[in-house]
Amino acid sequence: MIKNYIKTAFRGLMKNKGFTFINVFGLALGLATCLLIVFYVFDELSFDSYNTKADRIFRVNNNIKFGGNENSYAVSPAPTAAAMKADFAEIEQVARFRNNGGNQVKKGKQNIVEDRMVYADNSIFSIFTLPMISGSPQNALTAPHTVVITEKMAKKYFDRTDVVGQTLTFNDTSLYKVTAVLKDIPKQSHFNFDFFIAMPGLAESKEDAWLSNNFNTYVLLKEGADIKKLDAKMTAFMIKHAGPQLQSMIHLTFSDFEKAGNYYKLDFIPLRRIHLHSISVAELDVNGDIKYVYIFSGVAILILLIACVNFMNLSTARSSNRAREVGVRKVLGSPRKHLIFQFLTESVLVTLFATLIALLAAWLFLPQFNKMAGKELVVTGQIISWLLPTLLLIIVIIGCLAGSYPALYMSAFQPIEVLKGKIAAGFKGGMFRNILVVGQFCISIFLIISTLVIYNQLQYIQSKDLGYNRDHxxxxxxxxxxxxxxxxxxxxxxxxxxxxxxxxxxxxxxxxxxxxxxxxxxxxxxxxxxxxxxxxxxxxxxxxxxxxxxxxxxxxxxxxxxxxxxxxxxxxxxxxxxxxxxxxxxxxxxxxxxxxxxxxxxxxxxxxxxxxxxxxxxxxxxxxxxxxxxxxxxxxxxxxxxxxxxxxxxxxxxxxxxxxxxxxxxxxxxxxxxYRAEQRIGTISVAFTSLAIVIACLGLFGLAAYAAEQRIKEIGIRKVLGASISTIVGMLSKDFIKLVLISIVIATPLAWWAMHGWLQGFAYRQNVQWWVLALAGVGAITIAFVTISFQSIKAALTNPVKSLKSE
Incomplete structure (x- = not known):
């Protein structure tokens, strides 16, 4: 039975090659876009997850308000780590980084500047997952003038990795002994250093300076410890340790300092939230932004929604062409559930073909997407392990969802009415289909306005007088x-x-x-x-x-x-x-x-x-x-x-x-x-908006073709009675243009609201310009009219003799 469903479905799809192409190509574009965005989102969300103890690792942040200004810092005082470990039983281990800039490293007669250097406590190996190729984590960074390097640096300076005991020369004067070699740190890490220098060699690390903040401090909680309870103890902790120095400097107790509207407090941020949620001063690397993860995820869903809407629209638009088929099948005894299954089989087949094409397209365009997004995404075995089952599930879900309405709609036809030719055909009969078209163009117009606003803001940034001259x-x-x-x-x-x-x-x-x-x-x-x-x-x-x-x-x-x-x-x-x-x-x-x-x-x-x-x-x-x-x-x-x-x-x-x-x-x-992140957002927005427009136009193109086909006899009669080509084109186009106008009315305020919110992230910005909204609306109408006109003009030029010869 299933074999027969598949065979029948395949024949039906091949019989209507144009319809099949539009559906497969539209779905493939939507799915390929979704796959690329999924790779991006997966990469962003996976930062620091390589650490086996990630759920128990927290960074100590310092928040200061004083003298009318306030700041959040990713660093804290030098003695914070040791004091926390001594005061709180729930802390298993502590570690610090001190980013003091790079050094020259001698290779032969050449000095190479290496910026990815940091002073570190030996306890980093007890907190972070930093596998060693050689050396011991027990004492790798316990002695001054020792250094741990990554595999990449070992090969760069020694052409091998078994280099424990070898010496590196920094700045032509300082000798550092290599005590261990690490595997290269994954790119999905909020720090990516190649040289870890022993902290005991840094005099600043031993100072009891509670009012100076230079050290990135991390704590590893014991199993079952509650970070909220620890966070509640920070005020008393700062009063105990920083209070005396604060009072010595400004002659105020910690309590009086806070009563004056100031604060000097420590809090914690989970390790895995640092990359996407932290914008503090002195981050160890450039972080991402959870806001853009949400935006890209939303765009992926919207584009896939447009592609699915195309399928539903075109399938229901073809209902009159298949009405007699349904009537004959029912007369011959086919129950409704078999008809539903038949139509769903066709839908799943279309989704399967589209998914295979989407996989190939995503793989081919991944390098270009990497350039746009500033990523180095690769398809790994780990990704494939969850991607293939997910794609199989997507094929079934999208196939059933996109095909459900057409299947239920067409299987409900009454045979006697169908065979008498009483089924309403044409574009005007589908209210639900019209709603879907409006939804498609709402999404497209929303993306057009968003892209124009982002581009306009970037242009404003480039041209604004900054108060200094950066040219030449x-x-x-x-x-x-x-x-x-x-x-x-x-x-x-x-x-x-x-x-x-x-x-x-x-x-x-x-x-x-x-x-x-x-x-x-x-x-x-x-x-x-x-x-x-x-x-x-x-x-x-x-x-x-x-x-x-x-x-x-x-x-x-x-x-x-x-x-x-x-x-x-x-x-x-x-x-x-x-x-x-x-x-x-x-x-x-x-x-x-x-x-x-x-x-x-x-x-x-x-x-x-x-x-x-x-x-x-x-x-x-x-x-x-x-x-x-x-x-x-x-x-x-x-x-x-x-x-x-x-x-x-x-x-x-x-x-x-x-x-x-x-x-x-x-x-x-x-x-x-x-503003590279914003520039990338702008570039990606243009690409995704273009794809959304193409997919929406594919659906509109197909709908226009079927609308023209179903009104072919009416067009023939009008031509015989003297109607001009422009009149016929206008007649066929006006219903679609009305839907686009409705889409403009709905999408414009939504896009204005969303982009107004995005612009609030800039202290210096342009408001959403009226011409942006007008241009998006005119552009949508023009795109829709050009798409429809091709089919409308083709129908208007058809010889009426061909359409009326059987009457």
């Missing part, structure tokens, strides 16, 4: 490797003919610099006259190099030795400080991590506010102090021959460090990288 600015990286020669290198670069100015500082508006400090208006450090602000080291060339405007006072001067204790502040800082005239006012700040000494600063200048953070954030207080920072040399190029000046700068660099690789970037490219 070259950033020379890794200048710290030049040591004391960094300043001389800057001066020689500045003297080149094609260079307008050059500055030595790693604190850049595109660099994510996050060093914060508290400043007070009085030497007694009265918290009522305080401010928490970012403080960036800069030289006298920094402001003119970036084109930052001074609105009061002056810039730093190397001729004035007192400028080492000078500050240049932005407008936001000046406003919050509340000085009538900020110039020559004094501020005070702790001069060490313990807060035992105080440094006095005087304000010499006020600069116009500039966006030194993402445009998602409002401009907050910022201060510059004249201090040496060898992170980078920023060069403003005035030469038209940019490749030539880059080569000159490279030659200068190599004269200072012949063994060090020359690395640079353009500041406008670094700026674009800040």
């Amino acid at each position: 600015v070259l950033v020379i990286k890794n200048v710290w490797s030049l040591g004391k020669g960094a300043k001389s290198f800057r001066d020689e670069v500045k003297g080149l003919g094609g260079v307008q100015n050059a500055s030595l500082s790693g604190a850049l508006p595109t660099g994510g610099y996050g060093n914060s400090s508290a400043f007070f208006k009085t030497p007694t450090m009265d918290q009522k006259q305080s401010m928490l602000t970012q403080i960036w080291p800069a030289d006298e060339n920094y402001l003119p190099t970036l084109g930052i405007k001074i609105i009061a006072g002056r810039n730093f001067s190397k001729e004035m030795s007192t400028d080492t204790a000078a500050l240049v502040i932005n407008e936001a800082a000046a406003k919050q400080l509340g000085f009538i005239n900020s110039i020559d006012q004094f501020l005070y700040s702790p001069n060490d991590r313990m807060g035992k000494t105080i440094k006095k600063y005087h304000i010499i200048g006020v600069i116009k506010n500039f966006n030194y953070q993402s445009l998602k954030d409002n401009i907050t207080p910022l201060m510059f102090n004249m201090d040496e920072d060898r992170g980078a040399v920023t060069v403003r190029v005035k030469s038209a021959n940019i490749p030539g000046i880059i080569q000159q700068i490279k030659n200068k660099y190599n004269s200072f460090s012949p063994t060090q690789a020359f690395a640079y970037s353009f500041m406008d490219e670094d700026f674009d990288a800040i």
Whole structure:
């Protein structure tokens, strides 16, 4: 019986090749899109799940509100880990990372800058799942000047992995003994370091500084421990440990500090939530965003829904063509359940063919999707193990759901009415089908508006005046490797003919610099006259190099030795400080991590506010102090021959460090990288919107073809009576255009509401423009009309003799 159903279904599909192609191709596009998005979502949700103890691992976050500003940090004080383990029985183990930047590693005669370095406690091997190829996790990082490296680094520097006992040279001076080799850390990790340096070699790690936050701290709870109960103990914990130092610095008890509207508290974030839910300062890597996981998942469902709607629409539209078949089958004794099963078999077959094509298409387009999404997705055995059973289930579910309405609809025909020709045919008879068409175009219009809004916001970001000039600015990286020669290198670069100015500082508006400090208006450090602000080291060339405007006072001067204790502040800082005239006012700040000494600063200048953070954030207080920072040399190029000046700068660099690789970037490219996630969303939105439109148009194309076919005799009569081609095209098109207009009315406010909410994530944004909504509506009507017109014009040009010869 089943064999007969399949054979009959296959013959029916082959008999109507056009219908079958539209259904298979539409479903295949929808399923392929869903598969790609599923790969993306699976990858995002799997971050840190390789850790066998992931459910018991938590990171300690630090939240500070002080002096009118508040921040959340992914780091905490150095002694936090040891104190927590000593105070709380529910904690099994603790570990810390200290991300202190990269180092040069010698390979032969060449020095290679390695940025993926971190200081780490040996206990990381008890918390995280970091399998070793060689070496022992018991004491790998217990002695100073020891390092654990990944398999990739072992092969890079030694061409083998059995390198325990070998030595690596950092910065031409420091020798580090390799004590273990790890398997490469999975890419789905919120940290991806290649060098783990022993924490005992870092003096800062031993300091009892509770008011300085530099260490990423992790705790492993014992089995059955409740993180909520532990979290409730954090206030008392901070009062006990941080309270004395806080009182010593600002002369307030912890309780009085909080009563004044401030807070200094620790909390916990589960390991597996870090990648998608954490946006704290000092993250160990660039995190994702759960919001985009939800958006992509929703888009996948919507596109698949459009494809399924196509199937249902086209199947019910063909009802008149199969009405006599149903009538004959019923007269010959076929029960309704057999007819339903027959139609569902056809639906499942279509879904099966579409799924096979979708699998092939997803595999072929995966590399291109990786480029768009910034991923390195691959189809692994683990994915196949759950994908194949899931696809089989999808084939059955989609096949039955998409085919259920047509099956129930057509199997309900009464034989006597069918055989007398009384079954209503045509486009106008299907109210449910019309609702489905409206739903399809609602989704398409929603996606069109969303894509236009995202593109418009990205264009706004690119063109907004940020308060500094990022054009023709070259950033020379890794200048710290030049040591004391960094300043001389800057001066020689500045003297080149094609260079307008050059500055030595790693604190850049595109660099994510996050060093914060508290400043007070009085030497007694009265918290009522305080401010928490970012403080960036800069030289006298920094402001003119970036084109930052001074609105009061002056810039730093190397001729004035007192400028080492000078500050240049932005407008936001000046406003919050509340000085009538900020110039020559004094501020005070702790001069060490313990807060035992105080440094006095005087304000010499006020600069116009500039966006030194993402445009998602409002401009907050910022201060510059004249201090040496060898992170980078920023060069403003005035030469038209940019490749030539880059080569000159490279030659200068190599004269200072012949063994060090020359690395640079353009500041406008670094700026674009800040919004890479949004740019990817924009690119993917365009692709998915295009696919949704194509799928919707496929269905509309098929419906128009059947509507024209069912009205072919009416068209013939109208032509005989003198109707023009344009009249007939308008007649066939108006019913569809009405549905598109209804879709516009429904989808436009929904899309406006959704994109208005998305734009709220940007402190600086454009509102949803009226022309975006208008353009989306006109575009939808145009697309629909062009799609329908092909069939309408074809029907209007048909010779009426052919359609009326049997009458």
